[in-house]
Structure formats: structure tokens, C-alpha cells
Amino acid sequence: MSHENKDTLLALFYHEVTLPEAQKIREHLADCEDCRKYMHLLNQMDSALNQWPEANPLPDTFDRILATIPERWHASHVRPAVSARPIFNIAFAMVAILLLIYFVQSRMSQLPFWPAFEQNWLVQTLGSYGFVALVFFGLGAFITLALAPILYFDLNKRTLHI
Amino acid sequence: MEKSTDAELMGQVLKKNTRAFKILYSRYEMRVYNFILRYTGNKEIAQDLLQETFTRVWFAAHLFNLETGNFRGWLYTIALNIARNEMSRKRYAYDYAEVSTIAFKDEPVNPRTEEPDAAVERADLQNAISQALLKLSPLLREIIILKHYQQLKFKEIAEMTKTPEGTLKARFHRAIAELKELLDPREL
Numbered sequence: 001m002s003h004e005n006k007d008t009l010l011a012l013f014y015h016e017v018t019l020p021e022a023q024k025i026r027e028h029l030a031d032c033e034d035c036r037k038y039m040h041l042l043n044q045m046d047s048a049l050n051q052w053p054e055a056n057p058l059p060d061t062f063d064r065i066l067a068t069i070p071e072r073w074h075a076s077h078v079r080p081a082v083s084a085r086p087i088f089n090i091a092f093a094m095v096a097i098l099l100l101i102y103f104v105q106s107r108m109s110q111l112p113f114w115p116a117f118e119q120n121w122l123v124q125t126l127g128s129y130g131f132v133a134l135v136f137f138g139l140g141a142f143i144t145l146a147l148a149p150i151l152y153f154d155l156n157k158r159t160l161h162i
Numbered sequence: 163m164e165k166s167t168d169a170e171l172m173g174q175v176l177k178k179n180t181r182a183f184k185i186l187y188s189r190y191e192m193r194v195y196n197f198i199l200r201y202t203g204n205k206e207i208a209q210d211l212l213q214e215t216f217t218r219v220w221f222a223a224h225l226f227n228l229e230t231g232n233f234r235g236w237l238y239t240i241a242l243n244i245a246r247n248e249m250s251r252k253r254y255a256y257d258y259a260e261v262s263t264i265a266f267k268d269e270p271v272n273p274r275t276e277e278p279d280a281a282v283e284r285a286d287l288q289n290a291i292s293q294a295l296l297k298l299s300p301l302l303r304e305i306i307i308l309k310h311y312q313q314l315k316f317k318e319i320a321e322m323t324k325t326p327e328g329t330l331k332a333r334f335h336r337a338i339a340e341l342k343e344l345l346d347p348r349e350l
């Protein structure tokens with residue numbers, strides 16, 4: 001049998017060889033003084049290194065780690081999670097708006113002045129549903145603009161929340 | 163969640179779940195801390211770099227491959243890079259032997275179970291080992307720590323450090339020989 005190299009002995013020492021391989025190396029060790037010496041050195045160093053015991057980190061380390069996270073939040077490049085929820089929300093809102101327009105139009109056409117109102121050029125151009133939609137969105141835009149300073153401007157902090 | 167795999171927990175960390183992050187932290191804090199402590203020989207630095215390692219895990223979670231990734235290897239790669247980086251800075255470019263003499267002075271010994279002489283001898287031996295390790299060049303120290311203390315397979319270390327297994331084993335032989343030289347006067 002050939003003389004084993006040190007790498008094989010190292011692999012044996014750290015159990016990184018197959019069983020048949022280990023068997024073969026052990027047979028060689030039985031009648032090779034040099035290889036036995038090297039295995040002895042590995043053993044010796046192994047027990048010497050074991051004399052340096054493990055130590056413990058500070059018990060509040062995890063809290064310290066968490067404490068550093070918010071400050072560095074903006075520096076990270078986190079991909080936002082992809083979710084279908086916003087699409088459902090928008091679809092739901094659109095259906096609600098269309099139903100509202102339909103409802104308002106049906107009520108308006110029952111009003112006594114509606115036949116005269118229907119002759120107006122704007123109603124003629126847009127159609128009755130279009131006209132209701134215009135009034136609806138016009139009012140919405142007006143209210144949003146009117147409330148914008150309150151919605152976006154925090155009086156206490158005097159900063160814009162955008 | 164305590165029984166989840168590392169990869170499953172990383173999936174949660176990606177969703178900014180701090181509970182999953184804490185479980186991962188408790189699984190690996192001792193290994194990472196002692197790895198860096200043995201690498202740098204300094205408790206304060208080891209403490210700082212342990213925090214740095216896990217902060218980086220949190221912010222780089224999206225870089226971990228949830229399907230094929232080996233978390234342990236990934237974590238050690240981060241810790242190793244941080245430790246290497248720290249030790250290559252100029253302020254540590256002095257004799258490591260000077261640093262390491264402080265290593266075990268604050269370790270308490272149990273007076274009831276240990277004879278005073280034995281305790282002194284034990285502390286001396288620990289000190290000798292730590293000093294000898296710190297006298298090795300960084301690459302030799304690294305392989306001893308990763309192989310002996312962290313018990314990684316040569317194959318894993320090869321993947322982590324992008325170094326052929328043969329080179330790592332050659333380094334290990336050299337490190338063992340140098341350690342033997344450094345420790346021999348004490349007749350281990």
C-alpha cells in the first residue's frame with residue numbers, strides 16, 4: 001500500500017472520508033510510523049486548541065442590533081413586496097363610483113325640472129351620465145383642493161407629508 | 163417559528179419580521195461571536211463586529227438565495243469579510259501578541275471545583291493558545307478557526323473563501339506546524 005499523504009490523514013481526522021477509505025488509511029497507519037506521528041500531532045493540537053473555551057457576547061446584543069436598524073432603514077435597498085391588493089382596492093373603488101353615478105342619474109331624471117335641464121348644451125354634449133360624472137369629479141376635485149392644506153400640512157411640525 | 167429552517171426564517175426576515183430575525187440571531191450568536199473573538203483576540207471588537215454582522219444580515223437579506231442558499235455559509239462569509247476588513251485596518255497593524263495578553267485576565271475561575279494551581283495553569287494554557295493563534299498570519303489563523311472551532315467542512319470553507327480545498331489543507335498543515343513550534347516549549 002502506498003504512503004498516505006497528509007491531506008488524506010487530515011480528512012480522516014475530521015471524518016471527511018468514506019468508510020472504505022477510512023478503513024484503508026487505518027490499515028496503513030498500523031504499520032507506518034510517520035503517518036502515526038502526524039495523526040498524533042493532529043490529536044495534540046486538537047486538544048491544545050480545545051483549551052480556549054467559548055465566551056459569551058453581551059446579553060443585550062440583540063436589542064442593540066434592533067436599535068441600529070431604523071436609522072439605517074433608508075440606506076437599504078429593499079424591494080417592496082408585490083401584492084395584488086392595491087389592484088382589488090382600485091377596482092372596488094371604481095365599481096362603487098360607477099354605481100353612485102348610475103344612482104344619482106336615475107334620481108335626477110325623476111326631478112321635475114330635469115326635462116328642461118336636459119336641453120342644456122353641456123348635458124347634450126356629455127349625456128346625462130357624463131354630466132353626473134363631471135359634477136361628481138368636479139366636486140371631488142374642489143373638496144380635495146380645499147382640504148389639501150389640512151391633509152398635507154402638519155401645523156405642529158410645519159413640514160409637508162409627501 | 164422556533165422549528166423553522168434557517169431559509170424559512172430568512173424568508174420572514176425579508177418581510178421585516180424581527181421575531182424570525184431574533185430566532186436566527188440566537189441560533190448563531192455564539193458561533194459568530196466566538197469566531198470573531200478568536201480571529202481578532204479582542205472582546206470589544208468581537209462585540210462590535212457581531213452586531214455589525216447581524217445588522218448586515220438584516221439589510222442584505224434580499225441578497226440571500228431562499229431556494230438554494232446555505233444560510234450558515236452565507237452568514238460566515240459576511241462575518242469573515244467583516245473580520246478581515248477590520249483586521250486589515252491600520253489601527254490594528256501592531257503586534258497581535260501584545261493584544262492577546264489581556265485575553266483571559268477577566269475570566270473568573272471557580273474556587274470550589276478547581277485547585278488554585280490548576281486554575282492558574284489553565285489560564286496560562288488558554289493564554290498561550292490565544293497568543294499562539296494570534297501570532298499566526300491571518301490566513302493560517304482563519305483556517306484553524308473555521309476548521310477546528312467552527313467545525314466547517316473543507317468543502318464549505320472552499321466555497322466560502324473561493325479557495326481550492328488543496329490550498330486550504332496545505333494552510334492547515336502549515337498552521338499546525340507553526341502552532342507546534344509556538345507551543346512546544348510548554349511541553350503540551
Ligand SMILES: [Zn+2]
Binds near residue numbers: 003004028034035
Ligand atoms: Zn505512511
